[in-house]
Amino acid sequence: xxxxxxxIISLLLVSLSIYAAGSSENSDVIHLVWWHSNSGVLGExxxxxxxxxxxxxxxxxxxxxxxxxxxxANDTLTRVKTVAQTGNTDDLPxxxxxxxxxxxxxxxxxxxxxxxDLAAANGDDLSFMLDHALESMRYKGKVIGLPFNASTILFYxxxxxxDSLGYEAPHTLDExxxxxxxxxxxxxxxxxxxxxxxxxPTTYELCAFIGMQNGLSYITDMKNGHEGTxxxxxxxxxxxxxxxxxxxxxLYQTGGLYNLTSGVSAEFAAGxxxxxxxxxxxxxxVLEAVGNRFELGVAPLPMVNEDATGGVNLGGGALFTFQxxxxxxxAVWTFMKFLTSAQAxxxxxxxxxxxxxxxxxxxxxxxxxxxxxxxxxxxxxDQLLASxxxxxxxxxxxxxxxxxxxxxxxxxxxxxNLSIDETVSRMADEIDGYLDDFNEQNSNQH
Amino acid sequence: xxxxxxQVMNKEKVRPYLYILPALFLAFVFVYIPFIQSVFSSFxxxxxxxxxxxxxGLENYRKLFxxxxxxxxxxxxxxxxxxxxxxxxxxxMTAVLLTEKERKGNRIYETVFMLPMAMGMSSIALxxxxxxxxxxxxxxxxxxxxxxWTNDAFWAMLSVAFLGVFLDFGLDYLLLLSALRxxxxxxxxxxxxDGASEVQVFSRIKLPLITPTLFFVLFISxxxxxxxxxxxxxxxxxxxxxxxxxxxxxxxxxxxxxSNYAAAYSISTLVFIIAALITFLSAKIERQGVHYES
Numbered sequence: 001x002x003x004x005x006x007x008i009i010s011l012l013l014v015s016l017s018i019y020a021a022g023s024s025e026n027s028d029v030i031h032l033v034w035w036h037s038n039s040g041v042l043g044e045x046x047x048x049x050x051x052x053x054x055x056x057x058x059x060x061x062x063x064x065x066x067x068x069x070x071x072x073a074n075d076t077l078t079r080v081k082t083v084a085q086t087g088n089t090d091d092l093p094x095x096x097x098x099x100x101x102x103x104x105x106x107x108x109x110x111x112x113x114x115x116x117d118l119a120a121a122n123g124d125d126l127s128f129m130l131d132h133a134l135e136s137m138r139y140k141g142k143v144i145g146l147p148f149n150a151s152t153i154l155f156y157x158x159x160x161x162x163d164s165l166g167y168e169a170p171h172t173l174d175e176x177x178x179x180x181x182x183x184x185x186x187x188x189x190x191x192x193x194x195x196x197x198x199x200x201p202t203t204y205e206l207c208a209f210i211g212m213q214n215g216l217s218y219i220t221d222m223k224n225g226h227e228g229t230x231x232x233x234x235x236x237x238x239x240x241x242x243x244x245x246x247x248x249x250x251l252y253q254t255g256g257l258y259n260l261t262s263g264v265s266a267e268f269a270a271g272x273x274x275x276x277x278x279x280x281x282x283x284x285x286v287l288e289a290v291g292n293r294f295e296l297g298v299a300p301l302p303m304v305n306e307d308a309t310g311g312v313n314l315g316g317g318a319l320f321t322f323q324x325x326x327x328x329x330x331a332v333w334t335f336m337k338f339l340t341s342a343q344a345x346x347x348x349x350x351x352x353x354x355x356x357x358x359x360x361x362x363x364x365x366x367x368x369x370x371x372x373x374x375x376x377x378x379x380x381x382d383q384l385l386a387s388x389x390x391x392x393x394x395x396x397x398x399x400x401x402x403x404x405x406x407x408x409x410x411x412x413x414x415x416x417n418l419s420i421d422e423t424v425s426r427m428a429d430e431i432d433g434y435l436d437d438f439n440e441q442n443s444n445q446h
Numbered sequence: 447x448x449x450x451x452x453q454v455m456n457k458e459k460v461r462p463y464l465y466i467l468p469a470l471f472l473a474f475v476f477v478y479i480p481f482i483q484s485v486f487s488s489f490x491x492x493x494x495x496x497x498x499x500x501x502x503g504l505e506n507y508r509k510l511f512x513x514x515x516x517x518x519x520x521x522x523x524x525x526x527x528x529x530x531x532x533x534x535x536x537x538x539m540t541a542v543l544l545t546e547k548e549r550k551g552n553r554i555y556e557t558v559f560m561l562p563m564a565m566g567m568s569s570i571a572l573x574x575x576x577x578x579x580x581x582x583x584x585x586x587x588x589x590x591x592x593x594x595w596t597n598d599a600f601w602a603m604l605s606v607a608f609l610g611v612f613l614d615f616g617l618d619y620l621l622l623l624s625a626l627r628x629x630x631x632x633x634x635x636x637x638x639x640d641g642a643s644e645v646q647v648f649s650r651i652k653l654p655l656i657t658p659t660l661f662f663v664l665f666i667s668x669x670x671x672x673x674x675x676x677x678x679x680x681x682x683x684x685x686x687x688x689x690x691x692x693x694x695x696x697x698x699x700x701x702x703x704x705s706n707y708a709a710a711y712s713i714s715t716l717v718f719i720i721a722a723l724i725t726f727l728s729a730k731i732e733r734q735g736v737h738y739e740s
Contacts, residue, residue, distance in 0.1 A: 078702050085496050105705065108495050191592075261686045262596055263579050270582045397494065400703045401515070408687050437509070441491045441499060441708055 030331040032065045035080070036097040037073045037317075041284065042149075045351035053338050063331045073099045073317065084109055092322050094332050097148060099317045103395050104225070107139055111323040114142040115336075118321065122333045129340065131389040133357040136314040138226055139395070145318030146336050149354040151281035152312040152384050153208045158274050159297030169299030173247035176275075176302050180256035183274040196256030198264050198273040201248065202407040203394055204315075205277055208301055210240045211391035212310035220435075225395030229442075230435055236428040244304050245413065245420045252414045259411050265289065277301065280380040281316065284353040287376070298376045300383040311387025316354060346370075355381050398434040405430040481718070488711035496707055506712040516713070518688065519696040522603070526692060527671035529607040534618065534667045535660075537611055542622045543648075556623070563616030571609060571680035578605045578681075599689035602682055606690050609677050614670060618663045625659035626652060658732075665728040672721055693717055 038046040050067045058064055070076040077098055083091050089111050098106065106112050115137075119125050126134060126143060133147035157169055161183065170176040176196070185194030201209065207224070210217050217240045220230035235241040251257045256274075260267065268276040269289035278286065283298070290296050301312055319339065321332045338344055345356040346367050361367055362381070371378040396402055405427050413423040488506055491499040510516050541559050545552045562570070577584050578595040586593055595601045629652060637647050653660075675694035678684065684691035684699075691699075694717060701710035 074703070081702075081705075101703075105494070260597055262682070263582070266579055266582045272581050398704045398706065400699050404515075404688050411687055438494075438706070441706065442493050443499075 029062050029064050030328060032063060032094040032328075032331055032335060034065055034067045034095040034097070034319075034335075035070045035076055035093040036067060037070060037076045038097070038149075039069060042352050043069060045348055048351075049339060049344055049348065052344075053335060057334065057338050061331070061334055063334060065335055068093070073097075074101070077102045077105065081105055089322055089324060094321060094324070094328060095335065096320050097317050098145065098320055100315060100393050100395060101399055102320065103137070103139060103144060104229075104397050104399070106144060106320050109322070112144065113321045113323045113329065113332075114144055115146045115321075116142050118329060118333050118336075121326070122330050124333070124337070128342075128358055128360060130357050130359045132314045132384055132387065135389040136316075136392055137318050138392075140227055145320040146340060147314070147316065147318045147357045148339055149281070149348070149352070150314050150316040150357045150384075151279045151354055152314055152380070152387070153205065153277055153301055154280045154283070154380055154383065155299045155301050156268060156276045156278055156286060157297045157299065158268075158271065158294050160294035161274055162297060163295075169297060170302045171300075172303045172305065173244075173251065174305075177247065177250045177254060180251060180254040184256050185274075192255075194271065195258040195273045196254070197251070197275045197277075198258040198260035198267050199277055200259050200261050200407050200411055201244075202410075203399065203403050206241070206244070206406060207315075207393050208312040208391070209244045209304055209308075210235055211313050212301075212308040212387075213240045213243060213304055214307055214310070216310045216388050216390050219394050220396060220431075223390075224392050226392055229439065230396055231439060232432050232435060233428045236424050241424050241427070242420055245410070245423060247304060248410070249414065249420065257414075259414060261407065269293070279315070280384075281352070281354055283376060283380060296376065298379045300379070300386075309388075310391045312383060313387070313391045313393045314355075314384060315393050349377075353377065353380075355384055396431075396435070397438045401434050402431050405434075484711045485715050485718075487707070488715050490708065492707040492711070494705045496705075502708075506708045507716075510709060510712050510716070515688070515691075516693075516696065519691050519693045522688075522690060523672060523674070523692040523694075525603055526607060526610070526674060526690075527668065529604055530610045530671045530674075531664070531667045533607055534611045534614055535664060538615060538618045538622060538663070541615075541619055542626060545623065546626055548627065559619045560616045562612055563620075567613060567677060568680050570612060571677045574605065574609045574612070575681045596682060597686055599686065602686055602690050606674075606678055606681060609681055610670065610674060613677060614667065618667070621659055621663055622656065625656040629655050661728070661732050665724070665732075668724055668728070669721065672717070672724065 034050070036046055046067055050065050054064055070079055076096065080092065080096050080098070080102070084105075096102075116126060126146075129147070130150075133150055134143055136150070137143050137145045137147050155169060162169065165179070165182055167179050167182075170179060180196040183194070183196035184192060187193040199205070203219075206219060210219055211224075217235075217238060218224045219235055220233050222228045222230045224230070248257075252259075258273065264273075264276050265278060265282060265286060266289070267273050268278075269286060271293055287296055303309070319336055321329070321336070323329065339348075340358050342356075342358045342360040342364060345358040345361045346364055348354055349356045349361065349367070350370055356362060356367070362385070371381070394402075409418070409423050409427050409430075412418045413420065418426075487498060489501060489503055491502045491505070493499050541555075545555045545559070575596075580586060580592070580594050580597055583595065585595065593601055595605045633651055633655075634647060637651055642650070673694050674692050675698055678690055678692060678695055679698070682690045684695055693713065697710055697713040697717065700706045700713065
């Protein structure tokens with residue numbers, strides 16, 4: 001018994017002394033914690049960037065960053081929300097990387113530190129950032145999170161097949177409808193073995209297909225939630241969803257459209273669909289999955305009509321930070337500047353395929369050389385640069401419900417012959433209902 | 447002081463309560479208090495950040511019952527239950543009966559059947575997701591049919607039911623196998639001597655003798671079916687078109703994706719009531735219909 005007691009006490013003492021040594025050693029260094037959701041290739045690139053920072057800028061300025069993988073973007077958001085609800089800012093990470101769904105929650109926290117304010121407090125500004133990137137994260141006139149991993153939707157196609165038929169990538173949905181029948185492949189029994197396209201459009205696709213119309217359009221008021229919580233949808237009144245659905249139904253009627261909601265990438269890589277709509281950030285993995293099966297081609301998203309010149313919105317993730325003490329805040333800014341510097345964004349782009357958010361990255365020779373070797377990446381960035389920066393993603397509470405409202409109703413329209421007006425009305429009513437509920441739950445008077 | 451405590455401890459009546467006190471304390475902090483809190487909160491409208499906004503009475507429940515997604519999720523849960531529970535019991539009983547005898551070869555099968563217990567839920571769900579891919583998955587390749595597994599409401603639910611069975615297989619198999627092997631051999635031998643066939647031995651003697659375990663497994667399956675969420679979250683994310691969105695998954699979405707805590711609290715209260723009803727019924731059925739050895 002005595003021996004055990006002595007053992008436990010000595011163990012305790014040893015561990016305490018180690019702890020004391022550890023904390024005294026780093027007392028001059030500011031230790032920053034960065035929560036992220038980058039795994040696989042992204043995780044490796046993240047760790048490499050952090051290591052580079054700690055060795056160079058970090059070592060010079062006395063900052064040490066620790067990157068902590070917190071699971072998927074959703075898991076990370078759930079963790080931040082849980083900590084934030086306790087009201088203890090000290091427990092929040094110094095930086096957290098979240099995707100668009102995080103903005104709706106982040107905007108409600110009093111101690112969220114807007115990036116323009118953070119930059120200004122450090123005698124800096126955000127002029128080095130790409131306009132598209134800044135607009136994509138602008139909330140009530142201020143940049144709420146610093147874009148870091150940026151991507152847009154992209155049109156992928158089987159170039160080998162297109163070449164054999166003598167087709168170019170379609171510029172408009174009408175052109176896609178025209179060629180869709182000849183993209184269909186059939187097996188010996190007459191069953192369809194290859195569709196032209198497999199997709200059921202929902203929030204992600206519609207942000208671009210609606211956003212591009214008339215040079216700039218929105219799904220809801222408040223500029224898709226970038227000026228505050230939306231109160232209602234606008235696509236019914238503006239006729240933008242109608243315009244898109246008319247084309248989409250025509251595409252379905254060619255027999256070349258397959259209403260598939262999951263595993264679209266795998267189908268495409270296996271040669272079971274001739275085209276697909278997916279994020280530019282998938283480019284690296286799709287190239288790998290396709291392998292030598294066929295030559296991959298990419299092109300800008302087909303336009304809904306000739307007036308739909310707005311292009312695509314920038315999506316992806318951004319870095320959020322919170323008000324703490326000023327020394328820590330300026331350390332956060334130093335690290336953010338590093339992550340979004342022209343060189344770091346070039347490295348990040350080459351390793352992961354995400355589009356650079358720093359406007360000067362596009363001017364670096366190394367970047368242009370990389371694009372020449374990988375022309376598909378050039379298509380992705382050209383599409384972004386040609387887009388209207390004000391075409392933005394949708395920030396909406398009940399995002400999950402909205403996602404399914406679009407998806408289910410579009411399927412019903414195609415498979416159960418619901419009229420386009422009826423479909424649009426259903427979606428508008430459902431989403432407006434969710435927004436009413438939300439605004440009522442969060443209102444001040446009752 | 448110490449003596450006084452010991453004196454109290456020694457009193458036979460107080461002692462057992464003192465022993466369960468730590469467990470009770472934990473149960474109170476982590477189960478009962480949050481439970482009472484969520485039932486209480488379900489009568490309020492609640493802000494996005496979790497603050498109670500105003501008292502609304504039964505309004506949250508009224509909204510929930512008027513909500514098509516809620517009734518759909520409810521129906522999906524029962525669809526899952528109807529597929530999962532019989533499939534689970536039948537497949538496991540088959541495996542148990544095939545490996546009942548303690549032979550050398552059966553050792554291998556035992557290990558194989560119990561192995562799912564040692565695998566992580568999310569990893570299995572992810573592997574199933576890839577195996578059940580309609581055109582590029584291995585399942586269709588093996589069986590040689592073009593089943594639209596994850597693209598069709600019924601097939602998606604069935605594939606999720608298979609996943610559920612796989613996840614529960616190890617433990618249920620272990621329970622039923624040990625129940626069967628620990629039967630009083632003399633009764634079985636006597637019946638065989640009297641000329642009973644193997645079918646008769648099973649249906650008349652073995653089955654009634656293992657009913658306590660079988661009922662336990664059955665009710666655990668029903669409970670698992672009612673509360674299924676995480677495997678679905680990984681495998682189908684509720685799709686296609688919400689057809690595998692179960693009630694607890696819906697709760698998760700409202701609470702953690704939509705920050706609609708008012709709806710989430712009322713769903714969790716309703717799920718509790720249903721689970722309590724099932725437990726109550728199962729206890730009743732167990733008392734009436736189960737043969738216990740004296």
